[in-house]
Amino acid sequence: MKIEIKNYNSPQLLDFKKVGSSSLGYISIAEELPFEIKRAYWTYYAPHEVIRGHHAHKELKQLIFAVSGSIKFELENVLGQKFNFVLDSPDIGLYIPKLHWRTMQ
Template structure:
């Protein structure tokens, strides 16, 4: 998802996200940095929480998997492009040298929103009414 950019090469760039530009209202913002190169993070899904992931610095390789086992791979390496994640996608994120991941999130933090057990996540395809 391209993000709006203001500025030029002479003075620099700003990315600003205004209300209504995302498919959800932002309730929380966080970023992850200082992760050693080639470390895998994520290893979870959310039931209903939505996110926009942005590599504000460096490169991130993101693997998404739905509960039916279908995988998609994305590379984030531009601060003006975000990856939208609806609920129920298992994510694994490989950090590269000095990468910084910015997350815009639809809900305040709640441990109950996480699905951290991969087998339980895959079981959702068999019993979708348990959401």
């Protein structure tokens, strides 16, 4: 079953189903993703004081996960509305629509 995005113009947290157990580990199923993946990338071992991002995308929409640790996001849309999120669980994804300025720490 695909994850539902309630509003494609608004950033939001998406809760993905865990498959597995705490004793064996968990997997996620790509078929649950709400859109096709065209590119994947990740960062790791980033120092806590480093702030990344400082940009928006004209057409790209993103789904971001914190596989380990945590990531703080500050997003701003073209109307100046600000959104703050913290990702700290690998089964929660942050959907970021196009035209949202983002910083990550």
